[in-house]
Amino acid sequence: MNASATTAYGGGFTDPAVDSARxxxxxxxxxxxxxxxxxxxxxxxxxxxSPAAGTLLLTLCDPETGVCLAGACDTPEVxxxxxxxxxxxxxxxxxxxxxxGTWAELLPLDRYRIGTPEYPDRSATLIVEMxxxxxxxxxxxxxxxxxSAQLSLPDAAALAGNAMLYPLGLDFFFxxxxxxxxxxxxxxxxxx
Numbered sequence: 001m002n003a004s005a006t007t008a009y010g011g012g013f014t015d016p017a018v019d020s021a022r023x024x025x026x027x028x029x030x031x032x033x034x035x036x037x038x039x040x041x042x043x044x045x046x047x048x049x050s051p052a053a054g055t056l057l058l059t060l061c062d063p064e065t066g067v068c069l070a071g072a073c074d075t076p077e078v079x080x081x082x083x084x085x086x087x088x089x090x091x092x093x094x095x096x097x098x099x100x101g102t103w104a105e106l107l108p109l110d111r112y113r114i115g116t117p118e119y120p121d122r123s124a125t126l127i128v129e130m131x132x133x134x135x136x137x138x139x140x141x142x143x144x145x146x147x148s149a150q151l152s153l154p155d156a157a158a159l160a161g162n163a164m165l166y167p168l169g170l171d172f173f174f175x176x177x178x179x180x181x182x183x184x185x186x187x188x189x190x191x192x
Contacts, residue, residue, distance in 0.1 A: 008080035035149025041178025063087035070101025
């Protein structure tokens with residue numbers, strides 16, 4: 001990590017228009033293809049955010065996007081960095097459009113918005129910081145998956161329960177270092 005990443009002013013996109021477009025495309029591609037893992041490390045956010053989580057926040061957040069910083073992610077450095085680069089307000093879990101943290105820090109899941117029957121899109125997306133992200137473990141089936149895919153998930157049973165709420169429910173990005181995968185609420189999950 002470069003020295004400028006430790007301040008609120010550093011660690012953002014070098015070329016915001018190009019970097020955000022590439023990052024947005026990568027984020028949408030992994031959401032459209034559950035279980036696929038891609039590189040996503042354009043930003044260098046302050047610790048403990050991973051480059052992939054920081055890149056997602058810079059790409060998907062703006063002054064109208066409430067972000068919940070869970071657990072160790074809620075530091076003055078991360079708050080300052082997020083405010084400077086996106087203008088996104090830090091909010092509680094119940095108001096969050098996005099939340100970031102480890103799986104344990106983000107629990108319980110029922111404190112986030114899952115949308116309403118009229119507006120299922122008014123739900124939260126969780127960015128789960130992982131120690132490992134591998135194409136093994138739980139089996140995924142559904143839209144965007146040819147037959148099946150596998151992905152290391154923190155709690156397959158809880159995520160399968162979330163999928164049962166479809167069309168309501170939460171969407172997830174899983175990040176590890178400079179890599180990202182996604183799990184939309186429409187994906188069916190079974191234990192390996």
